Amino acid sequence: AQSVTQPDIHITVSEGASLELRCNYSYGATPYLFWYVQSPGQGLQLLLKYFSGDTLVQGIKGFEAEFKRSQSSFNLRKPSVHWSDAAEYFCAVGPSNFGNEKLTFGTGTRLTIIP
Amino acid sequence: EPEVTQTPSHQVTQMGQEVILRCVPISNHLYFYWYRQILGQKVEFLVSFYNNEISEKSEIFDDQFSVERPDGSNFTLKIRSTKLEDSAMYFCASSAQGRRGHGYTFGSGTRLTVV
Numbered sequence: 721a722q723s724v725t726q727p728d729i730h731i732t733v734s735e736g737a738s739l740e741l742r743c744n745y746s747y748g749a750t751p752y753l754f755w756y757v758q759s760p761g762q763g764l765q766l767l768l769k770y771f772s773g774d775t776l777v778q779g780i781k782g783f784e785a786e787f788k789r790s791q792s793s794f795n796l797r798k799p800s801v802h803w804s805d806a807a808e809y810f811c812a813v814g815p816s817n818f819g820n821e822k823l824t825f826g827t828g829t830r831l832t833i834i835p
Numbered sequence: 836e837p838e839v840t841q842t843p844s845h846q847v848t849q850m851g852q853e854v855i856l857r858c859v860p861i862s863n864h865l866y867f868y869w870y871r872q873i874l875g876q877k878v879e880f881l882v883s884f885y886n887n888e889i890s891e892k893s894e895i896f897d898d899q900f901s902v903e904r905p906d907g908s909n910f911t912l913k914i915r916s917t918k919l920e921d922s923a924m925y926f927c928a929s930s931a932q933g934r935r936g937h938g939y940t941f942g943s944g945t946r947l948t949v950v
Binding site: 754756761762763764766769810812814821822823824825826827828 | 866868870876877878879880883891926928930939940941942943944946
């Protein structure tokens with residue numbers, strides 16, 4: 721069964737500092753991987769996704785993530801955070817078969833930005 | 836950009852009442868999903884739907900839940916007799932056939948409050 725672990729429940733970062741949010745997955749085959757962001761009371765916005773090819777994926781809002789098969793990881797990074805990046809971040813994994821694509825989410829990492 | 840539309844954005848209902856949550860998936864998508872997020876917790880898969888039938892459901896999706904695609908555009912989730920613990924944000928999603936995860940898109944959610 722597929723699973724996702726986000727080991728950091730809460731991270732606090734100064735505005736302008738770099739950010740890395742960790743995500744580890746468990747899946748028997750090649751997964752496809754997502755990062756979503758959720759502001760309080762809002763829906764899920766897709767930041768980026770990985771299916772195959774280049775293991776460094778660029779997303780919206782200046783985010784990027786790197787797929788490392790050997791470490792079963794898909795960590796999210798941003799070189800310089802802005803106060804508006806404060807939100808909850810979810811990593812998700814989906815199966816590699818076509819069609820029915822149930823996503824399994826991690827428990828999320830809450831990001832707080834301090835001035 | 837195409838969107839998944841959910842209505843209402845917020846619904847309050849009394850315990851024991853039936854509720855129907857509505858979703859309009861992206862028009863050329865063929866796979867439809869419902870997810871649930873209890874306040875402060877992770878997003879959980881409920882059910883997936885393809886070719887007018889359920890293709891997969893989770894343990895959460897018990898007999899009090901049902902889904903339907905009553906016409907060519909709507910996709911509904913019915914909770915037959917709501918319980919307090921059904922209070923959550925419910926997300927609809929849809930995806931296209933073919934390339935893995937292509938166009939996988941979430942709606943902005945319906946917040947269900949059972950009182």
